[in-house]
Every structure is written in C-alpha cells, then in structure tokens.
Amino acid sequence: MSSTDNTASLPYHEPGIVTILIIASFLLLLNAVNYALDRIVYCGLVGQLFIGIAWGIPGANWLSADFQHSIVQLGYLGLILIVYEGENTSVFQMIM
Numbered sequence: 001m002s003s004t005d006n007t008a009s010l011p012y013h014e015p016g017i018v019t020i021l022i023i024a025s026f027l028l029l030l031n032a033v034n035y036a037l038d039r040i041v042y043c044g045l046v047g048q049l050f051i052g053i054a055w056g057i058p059g060a061n062w063l064s065a066d067f068q069h070s071i072v073q074l075g076y077l078g079l080i081l082i083v084y085e086g087e088n089t090s091v092f093q094m095i096m
Contacts, residue, residue: 019064034048
C-alpha cells in the first residue's frame, strides 16, 4: 500500500496547456454547434453527439479516459433528471 492510498483528498496536478486547450475547444464547440443546429434544424443534440465522437475514443481520442468517464457519468445523471422531469410534468389520471 502506497502513501497516496491513505490521503484524504486527491492531489492537485496542474494540467498542461494542451489539455486546457483541448477541453476548452471541446466545450466551446459543443455550445457553438448546439446553438447553430438548434437555430437551423432544431436538433442541437445531434451535433453534440458528433463532437463527442470526434474528440473521444472513436475519433481523435484527444480527451483523456478519465475525462470521458466523467462526461459519461454526467450523461447518466442527465438521463435520470430527464426521466424525473418527464414523470413530474406528465398528467396521469387515476381511474378507480
């Protein structure tokens, strides 16, 4: 067991400029493509999927595996919230 296994928090490692530029370009392009496709064909999510494929493992693999796992976890949380919102906004009449 190493000394890092007993730490109370994760150590901070400053990311390099290349990593910062890749993540910044990913986030900016996601928003730009979403905005453009929402205005043109009302399907911005499709553009975001293609950007994720291009930057992730199937494409150029510019994003680290840890970052991709974090994005997947946020996606799962988003799906849960969408289902929760749909259930709260739907109107079901109980017939007894």
